Amino acid sequence: MSDNIEKISTAPATFMDALVESDRFIRFYESNRFRSEPGYLTLCVPFENIDPLAVLELNGESDGTRFFWERPDHEMAIAAGNRVALIRNTGSNRFENVSARANALMSKVRYFSEINHSMAGAHLVGGFSFFDQPLTGAWSPLGNASFFLPEWLLVRDGQFSMINITRTWQPDDDPDEIRDWFSGWMHRFLERLSTNIERSHILQDEAGPGRSITRLESDRDRNRWINNVELARDDIKNNRYRKIVIARDLRLRTEKKVSGTKLVHYLRKEYPSCYSFIYQLNGDATFLGSTPEKLLSLQSQYVKTEALAGSISRGITATQDAINEKKLLNSTKDQEEHAYVLDSIREKLHLITDSLEHAPRPVIKKYANVQHLCTPVAASLSSEMNAVDIVARLHPTPAVGGYPESGALDHIQELEQIERGWYAGPIGWFNTNRRAEFSVAIRSGLVRRKHVQFFAGCGIVENSDPAAEWEETRIKFIPMQKGLEYAIE
Secondary structure, eight states, X not given: OOSOOOOOOSXXXXXXXXXXXXXXXXXXXXXXXXXXXXEEEEEEEEOOOOOHHHHHHHTOOTTSOEEEEEEGGGTEEEEEEEEXXXXXXXXXXXXXXXXXXXXXXXXXXXXXXXXXXXXXXXXXXXXXXXXXXXXXXXXXXXXXXXXXXEEEEEEXXXXXXXXXXXXXXXXXXXXXXXXXXXXXXXXXXXXXXXXXXXXXXXXXXXXXXXXXXXXXXXXXXXXXXXXXXXXXXXXXXXXXXXXXXXXXXXXXXXXXXXXHXXXXXXXHHHOTTSEEXXXXXXXXXXXXXXXXXXXXXXXTTEEEEEEEEEEEEOOSSHHHHHHHHHHHHHOHHHHHHHHHHHHHHHHHHHTTEEEXXXXXXXXXXXXXSEEEEEXXXXXXXXXXXXXXXXXXXXXXXXTTXXXXXXXXXXXXXXXXXXXXXXXXXXXXXXXXXXXEEEEEOOSEEEEETTXXXXXEEEEEOTTOOHXXXXXXXXXXXXXXXXXXXXXXX
């Protein structure tokens, strides 16, 4: 779909006016108003089938709370803004606390629409830090977990788009006031998009390489990394763990403010098979990225995930690409690393599923600059767990932590000497219809106006080559660095 937007349709306002004036809505409202505790009311109507990222940008930062999620090759995208409710955790037990508070919050949502679709309804959007501990510095505004209930959430699913609008409500709210609020909100939203229509061309600016970017890295960083990999190999030889994933950061400073939407727009065009995301809370730091790794896809009782571990670069020519693919498939080191991830997923899902299936051997999953070993996994839940509880069980996989989990996780921080924050943590969304998507937030970064911090890691096993692992992280930084060149305002 083209990113050019010449005119915003007023049809959604017509749909909303008709919905709130319908006899069905009046009956729905009257049946709920005196038997419901205070809570939230969500209405959903069709929307013009335009790019959700453009809508997010046209709407501006508003209250500084924004979310974007897309996997272009699946033709699914979500944009959301303005929070009605917030769940934020700063202490321990982040999964348990978010799960309990999310269940309580979602139970207070009343929903009405003429649309029968699994994405029509209230959503919570957000994510979790990698470690279950308080975060400091630039990460602290996000907490070690936070999700918000958006005032508006636009969904594009193939050629169909819809918008969910949510507000607080009291059982004694006047129905005329409720109807006027929803109708007025939609009219104002469309007017704001129309007024700012020229801003859509920001996505097509010719800003490119050449903007001032200062790389805050020295030879000491490389030497420290080499030493850390060697220490990890010694630990593996001493049987402290069999695999560990250690990450490093790349710090950059720009001449002007960085646009998160511009950066993600570049990434999604270059890497359409990846999950591209933006998460901003209160106008502070923006966490964003384009990750190849799915953690969880939930539809009712059906769960999909994948083991993604073991990687090699793409070839410059088709022949070199095929040679690299063969090397990866025959690499003992990468096959071993991949097996740890698959075994861990099977162990974690075994107790909560009736059936679990996966391919007998990994396949190659190719991206623009790297190719991975991948094994898709599908399972049917044995009980009705919510999405957060499943995420808690799956995180972290050995692809971003290590194996065995307890031994590896105990040593990551002392080797890395950086604060991971939300890097490699679960990020995504879930809704009232038991639909959810979470990815593993690798190939990601934290943006604070003119300051950028990118993260990348790799799995270390006994025969890992420290210099080769440094080169692997350098390759993983390339997409984010290239995108940054196009994202400076």
